[in-house]
Amino acid sequence: MCHLSQPSSGRSSGGGVPVIPLPNPGEGGPVDSGSGVPVIPLPNPGEGGPVDSGGGVPVIPLPNPGEGGPVDSGGGVPVIPLPNPGEGGPVYPGGQGSGIPSIPVWPAAAQARFLNAAYGYPSFQILIDGVRAVRFLGSGSLSPYRRLRAGYHTVSVAGLDGYIYLQKSIPFDAGSVSTLAVILRAGGLDLLQISDRCCPPTGRYSNLRVSNLAYYSNPLDVLLADGRVIYTDVRFKETTSYKRIRPGTYEFFFAETNLAPIPSHADIETLDTSVMLITHDLGVVANIAQEIAVMYSGVIVEKGNSRDIFYHPKHPYTWALIESVPRLDLTNKQELASIPGMPPDLLNPPVGCPFSTRCKYCMQICKEKMPERTEFGNGHVASCWLHHPMAPKVERLEKEGGSQA
Numbered sequence: 001m002c003h004l005s006q007p008s009s010g011r012s013s014g015g016g017v018p019v020i021p022l023p024n025p026g027e028g029g030p031v032d033s034g035s036g037v038p039v040i041p042l043p044n045p046g047e048g049g050p051v052d053s054g055g056g057v058p059v060i061p062l063p064n065p066g067e068g069g070p071v072d073s074g075g076g077v078p079v080i081p082l083p084n085p086g087e088g089g090p091v092y093p094g095g096q097g098s099g100i101p102s103i104p105v106w107p108a109a110a111q112a113r114f115l116n117a118a119y120g121y122p123s124f125q126i127l128i129d130g131v132r133a134v135r136f137l138g139s140g141s142l143s144p145y146r147r148l149r150a151g152y153h154t155v156s157v158a159g160l161d162g163y164i165y166l167q168k169s170i171p172f173d174a175g176s177v178s179t180l181a182v183i184l185r186a187g188g189l190d191l192l193q194i195s196d197r198c199c200p201p202t203g204r205y206s207n208l209r210v211s212n213l214a215y216y217s218n219p220l221d222v223l224l225a226d227g228r229v230i231y232t233d234v235r236f237k238e239t240t241s242y243k244r245i246r247p248g249t250y251e252f253f254f255a256e257t258n259l260a261p262i263p264s265h266a267d268i269e270t271l272d273t274s275v276m277l278i279t280h281d282l283g284v285v286a287n288i289a290q291e292i293a294v295m296y297s298g299v300i301v302e303k304g305n306s307r308d309i310f311y312h313p314k315h316p317y318t319w320a321l322i323e324s325v326p327r328l329d330l331t332n333k334q335e336l337a338s339i340p341g342m343p344p345d346l347l348n349p350p351v352g353c354p355f356s357t358r359c360k361y362c363m364q365i366c367k368e369k370m371p372e373r374t375e376f377g378n379g380h381v382a383s384c385w386l387h388h389p390m391a392p393k394v395e396r397l398e399k400e401g402g403s404q405a
Contacts, residue, residue: 110150110172114143115181117213118189124165124182127156136160137182150174155191157182165189183237184215198242205244212236218256225251226290226306251307282325286310291379294318297344297354304380314374314382316359353385361386361394 023029030038042050050058062070070078114126116137126134126143134143150172157166166189170180177196182189198207210222212234222231222240231240279285285292285306292309294302294317302315313319323337341358344350350357356366366385374387385391 108150108174109147110176111145112148112178113145115179116141117181117183123160125158128153148172181213183213194239206247207242208245209240209242210234211239220254223253299354302382308380315384316361317355
């Protein structure tokens with residue numbers, strides 16, 4: 001049970017409703033106005049209260065001239081003076097008497113963010129001109145952008161315990177956007193300022209670039225997952241130019257390869273155009289294609305990106321094509337692999353799977369019904385009865401990690 005008691009400062013209005021009492025008369029409380037209605041008195045004249053304006057109507061006086069009150073503007077109309085120049089008041093753009101005074105405007109601001117690329121160091125805090133700007137900057141983390149007045153600022157990199165690792169004066173140009181990376185170098189830490197100005201944004205593209213901030217690394221090449229090189233010889237503290245790229249998920253590799261850069265006709269900046277290449281030369285396909293559709297007898301039997309098709313094929317026809325590619329490690333008298341049988345008559349195609357007459361894994365259902373399409377993720381699909389849960393296991397599927405029950 002909870003008991004509520006009436007506050008001692010309250011007072012009953014007589015109607016059962018407690019009220020907060022007003023101050024007493026003479027202490028700021030209501031006084032009798034002479035008409036029977038109590039009013040709150042205004043301050044006395046000389047203490048901020050109303051005075052006689054000369055017209056019989058009392059007014060609240062303004063401050064005196066020199067104390068913020070109105071002064072004579074020279075035209076007979078008193079005005080409230082602005083602050084003095086240097087204290088926020090108007091200045092003459094070309095000096096005193098050079099024209100119309102204007103209110104000064106602060107220079108345009110800059111934007112900056114901070115990146116912790118100092119591998120092996122504890123988390124940092126960032127101070128700008130002695131004021132903490134970033135409370136916690138963990139390893140590999142990136143802070144949001146913050147606005148700064150244009151000009152030079154002292155940037156300090158400190159530990160969470162307040163120990164100053166680095167202090168450096170950094171220029172910030174008006175309208176600039178930059179990333180300040182805390183990096184390792186010979187002798188300790190350093191701040192590297194990287195401009196973030198890039199291509200004009202569009203609704204169809206993202207922008208990509210690479211910065212090498214790894215102190216112990218040699219010059220690096222940047223490769224796509226399909227082996228194409230998009231940047232070459234990126235050295236320590238170097239940032240590449242921007243490339244436009246379609247939004248999506250990409251896999252990149254960084255290596256000391258010294259490979260030739262990607263041809264201009266196949267660069268990632270040309271992803272808004274497509275080339276349909278029809279060929280039986282898998283070597284050409286591996287070097288150029290990003291998406292591959294394997295067709296047999298006019299039917300797409302498998303489709304996916306080049307990495308999935310070459311490293312994780314799921315259809316027996318794809319297996320046969322890959323195994324028939326000449327290899328440098330074959331012995332002199334070893335025969336090349338081939339696909340037995342003959343292609344079907346396209347004017348009178350077989351019932352079921354078109355590859356059934358040449359497939360060594362052919363089952364009865366393959367001859368009677370077109371196989372269902374099985375999805376393996378990331379757009380990789382294949383049409384083969386071997387991926388049905390009731391199908392027998394085969395060696396190739398087990399070796400490639402196929403989905404067999």
